Amino acid sequence: MEIALLPHVDEHTTVVAAEPAAVWRGIGDVLDRSFASVRSARYARLLGCADRTVSGPRPVAEGSTFQGLRVAAARPGRELVLVGRHRxxxxxxxxxxxxxxPGRTRLRAETRARFPGPVGGLYRLLVIGTGGHAVAVRRLLSAVRRGAE
Incomplete structure (x- = not known):
């Protein structure tokens, strides 16, 4: 999947009072907790996500999967690229x-997505248009910040 070809949806940022290595570990921990629940499994199954299991190396590395997401690229302490697809x-x-x-890291989370067809447009409205996606991403960032600090 070519990330640059997906339309930009949004970007959220937080500053963490920790070194990049601690923030990196925090991202992996939060993703494991957030996407390993029974609720996440049901959601992934309902949507028909390509990746429906938590697997692969830990700490996260290329090839690691979460329910609904796969690690496409991992540059520890610098960048983590997660990709996914569903119906x-x-x-x-x-x-x-x-x-x-000194001792501070800016953590940014950029979302890119394509929502094909009328049903995709409706899904976009429900997830992005309601602000639910933004709330979820900000919660992820806050959890990483709390865990790393």
Whole structure:
């Protein structure tokens, strides 16, 4: 999947009072907790996600999977690219880590997605248009920040 070809949806940022290595570990921990639940499994099955199991190396690396997501690229302490697809969307969630001063890391989460057809458009309205996606991503970032600090 070519990430750059997916339309930009949004980007959220937080600054973490921790070094990039700690933030990187925090991302993996939060993803494992967030996407390993029974609820996530049901959601992935309902939508027909390509990836429906948690598997692969830990800490996260290329080839690791979560329910609904697969690690397409992993540059520890710098960038984590997650991709996925289901009946209504093809998507990517890209975490980028940048230095933000001594002992501080800027963590950004960029979402890109395509929602084909009328049903995809309705799904986009339900997930993106309601603000639910933005809330979920901000919660992920906050959880990473709390865990790393």
């Amino acid at each position: 209504f969307s093809t998507y990517a969630l890209v975490f980028r880590l940048d230095e933000a001063g």
